[in-house]
Amino acid sequence: MKFKVLLTSTSFMDAPGAHQDLLYSQGFDIDTMRGPLTEDELRPVVGNYDAIICGDDEYTAEILEIAKGGRLKYLSKYGVGLDRINLAKARELGIPVTNCPSVNQNSVAEHAFALLLAFVKNIHLEYPITKAGGWKRYVSTEIYGKKMGIVGLGAIGKEMVKRARGFGLEVIAYEKFVDHTYIKENNISLAESIEALAAQADIITLHVPHTPETEGMIGEKLVKESLKPGTIIINTARGKLVNLDAIKYGLENNIIAGYLADVLDIEPMPKDYPMKDWPNVLITPHISSRSYESVIRQGTFAVNNLLDLISAGK
Numbered sequence: 001m002k003f004k005v006l007l008t009s010t011s012f013m014d015a016p017g018a019h020q021d022l023l024y025s026q027g028f029d030i031d032t033m034r035g036p037l038t039e040d041e042l043r044p045v046v047g048n049y050d051a052i053i054c055g056d057d058e059y060t061a062e063i064l065e066i067a068k069g070g071r072l073k074y075l076s077k078y079g080v081g082l083d084r085i086n087l088a089k090a091r092e093l094g095i096p097v098t099n100c101p102s103v104n105q106n107s108v109a110e111h112a113f114a115l116l117l118a119f120v121k122n123i124h125l126e127y128p129i130t131k132a133g134g135w136k137r138y139v140s141t142e143i144y145g146k147k148m149g150i151v152g153l154g155a156i157g158k159e160m161v162k163r164a165r166g167f168g169l170e171v172i173a174y175e176k177f178v179d180h181t182y183i184k185e186n187n188i189s190l191a192e193s194i195e196a197l198a199a200q201a202d203i204i205t206l207h208v209p210h211t212p213e214t215e216g217m218i219g220e221k222l223v224k225e226s227l228k229p230g231t232i233i234i235n236t237a238r239g240k241l242v243n244l245d246a247i248k249y250g251l252e253n254n255i256i257a258g259y260l261a262d263v264l265d266i267e268p269m270p271k272d273y274p275m276k277d278w279p280n281v282l283i284t285p286h287i288s289s290r291s292y293e294s295v296i297r298q299g300t301f302a303v304n305n306l307l308d309l310i311s312a313g314k
Contacts, residue, residue: 008035009055009078019299061089098305104289109159111288115260144168149201152208210238218242239265
C-alpha cells in the first residue's frame with residue numbers, strides 16, 4: 001500500500017518551487033485540501049493518511065484520536081506556530097509533531113514594517129482615493145525618533161530590532177526568557193512587564209506564540225490603565241494575543257491610534273468582522289510569512305521533517 005500524504009497548507013500549494021519538487025519526487029500518494037481545516041472538515045478524512053503536512057488546521061484531542069485510530073503516523077507543520085495542535089494529546093497518542101522554526105523571520109519582520117509605514121503614511125487611505133481619480137491629501141506622521149516596544153525577542157523580534165534601528169527608532173523590549181548577552185550587545189532597554197512597556201512605547205509589535213499565558217495579553221486592563229495614549233499596535237503573531245473588545249475600546253477612546261493586524265482570532269475573516277472598515281484599522285489576510293523565499297524555506301523544511309521521521313521509523 002502506497003504511503004498516503006495529505007497536504008493542507010495553501011502557501012505550500014500556491015508557490016511552485018523546490019519544496020513541491022521535493023515532495024512530489026518521493027513517490028507518495030498525495031491529496032490536497034485547502035486549509036486551514038476545521039474539526040468538521042478533518043473528522044471524515046484525518047484517519048485516511050499516513051502523514052499530513054498541515055497549516056493552521058484544528059487538531060483537537062478528538063481529531064487526533066480519530067487520526068490515531070486510522071492510519072496517521074506523522075504530523076508535519078508547515079510554519080512555526082503549533083497552537084492549533086493539541087500537543088499533549090499528540091504526545092499521549094505517540095504522534096510525532098514537527099514544525100519549522102527560524103525560517104520566516106525576515107518575511108514577517110518586513111511585513112510588520114510594511115504595515116506600519118503604510119499606516120503612518122496613510123497609504124491605505126490614499127491609494128483607493130487616487131485609484132478612483134481623487135486627490136485628497138492627508139497629513140502623515142514620522143516614526144523617526146519614536147519608541148518601539150517589541151514583545152518577544154525570538155527570531156522575528158530580533159529582526160524587528162534591526163529594522164527599528166535602521167528607521168531611527170528607540171527600542172524597548174519585553175521578553176520572559178531574557179538573553180542578557182543579546183540585550184547588552186544591542187543596547188536594548190528591557191521592560192520588567194508588559195505594563196511597563198505599554199506605558200512607554202509609541203508603537204507596540206507582538207512577536208510571541210499564543211499560549212494560555214499570552215492569550216489576551218493586550219486586554220482591557222492594560223489598555224485602560226497602562227497604554228500610552230496614541231499607541232500603534234502591530235500584530236503579525238496570533239489573533240488571540242489581543243482582546244478585540246479592548247482594542248475597540250482603545251480605538252474609540254483615542255488610546256490606540258491604529259491596530260495593524262495580519263492575524264485574526266477567526267480566519268478566514270468573516271464578512272461582519274468587527275472594525276474591518278475602520279480607517280484606523282489595517283488588516284491583511286495572514287500573509288506576512290507568505291513571501292516566495294519564505295515559502296520555499298518553510299516548505300522544504302516541512303518535507304524534510306517528514307522524511308526524517310519516516311527514516312527514523314518513529
